[in-house]
Amino acid sequence: MQNPDIRIALITGANKGIGFEIARQIGASGVRVLLGARDSGLGESAAFKLRSEGIRAEFLHVDLSKHRSIEVAAQTISEKYGVLDILVNNASITDDDDGPPSTADREAVRRIFDTNFLGTLDVTQAMLPLLRLSLAARIVNVSSGLGSISHNRNPEWDFAQVKLLGYNASKAALNMLTVQLAAELKGTNVKVNSADPGFTATDMSGHRSHQTILQGAAAAIRLALLPDDGPSGGFFSATDEEPW
Numbered sequence: 001m002q003n004p005d006i007r008i009a010l011i012t013g014a015n016k017g018i019g020f021e022i023a024r025q026i027g028a029s030g031v032r033v034l035l036g037a038r039d040s041g042l043g044e045s046a047a048f049k050l051r052s053e054g055i056r057a058e059f060l061h062v063d064l065s066k067h068r069s070i071e072v073a074a075q076t077i078s079e080k081y082g083v084l085d086i087l088v089n090n091a092s093i094t095d096d097d098d099g100p101p102s103t104a105d106r107e108a109v110r111r112i113f114d115t116n117f118l119g120t121l122d123v124t125q126a127m128l129p130l131l132r133l134s135l136a137a138r139i140v141n142v143s144s145g146l147g148s149i150s151h152n153r154n155p156e157w158d159f160a161q162v163k164l165l166g167y168n169a170s171k172a173a174l175n176m177l178t179v180q181l182a183a184e185l186k187g188t189n190v191k192v193n194s195a196d197p198g199f200t201a202t203d204m205s206g207h208r209s210h211q212t213i214l215q216g217a218a219a220a221i222r223l224a225l226l227p228d229d230g231p232s233g234g235f236f237s238a239t240d241e242e243p244w
């Protein structure tokens, strides 16, 4: 029988980058972390690494583009733990054929939406019954400042030149999921928030940023471990509230 005092977290795309660091730090706080990954070898070795640091970590196969993997993951959590306390929707992609509205390749935009929005929605819907069983559940959607419509409208914004229609719109849609789900779950034990990691040195950004993965993971970690009087339905960086 599992210890009911140990909270359970699922982090998608946790085999590397920001997701791995989120898993590491949530795990270091005493939570059992399930590292969602689409590649079994990468997921297993990431979980092994965290276990060698003394963290309760295990790999769980979750591919956002494969509905069956999500169904099986929810079934596995249900059978092993009977509950899920924290869901961090971190996995996402960019696409080389994405671009500004006049030229973005439609199929690239579709691929991005399939993973970043519909895949995340699929995971969220599959895990929600388990999250509702938690005394204090937290859903964190790892978004981006690029998903902020306010930032996209502001020519003075630092990243105003980054007009990737597919990616930016997928994160704006993810923010809509945050707001609507938080409204739907108001008055329950489930809090839902969006996190903006900021431009961070990972494979996704081509390691072009000076911000470390540790800094990039901070907002999501805080939201995953929010106390009961914390917010729901918000969009936060590590230090500030972000504009929608």
Ligand SMILES: NC(=O)c1ccc[n+]([C@@H]2O[C@H](COP(=O)([O-])OP(=O)(O)OC[C@H]3O[C@@H](n4cnc5c(N)ncnc54)[C@H](OP(=O)(O)O)[C@@H]3O)[C@@H](O)[C@H]2O)c1
Binding pocket: 012, 013, 014, 015, 016, 017, 018, 019, 036, 037, 038, 039, 042, 062, 063, 064, 065, 089, 090, 091, 092, 093, 115, 119, 142, 143, 144, 145, 196, 197, 198, 199, 200, 201, 202, 203, 204, 205, 209
């Ligand atoms: N880095 C930044 O500057 C930045 C800024 C703002 C927001 N973000 C957001 O932060 C989050 C983490 O990004 P990152 O920079 O750490 O990127 P990353 O290093 O490229 O990691 C992305 C993770 O998502 C996984 N993934 C992609 N497609 C998947 C699928 N279909 N099913 C399951 N997993 C999938 C990847 O798995 P594989 O290893 O198998 O590819 C990888 O584990 C993302 O949501 C990203 O949009 C990043």
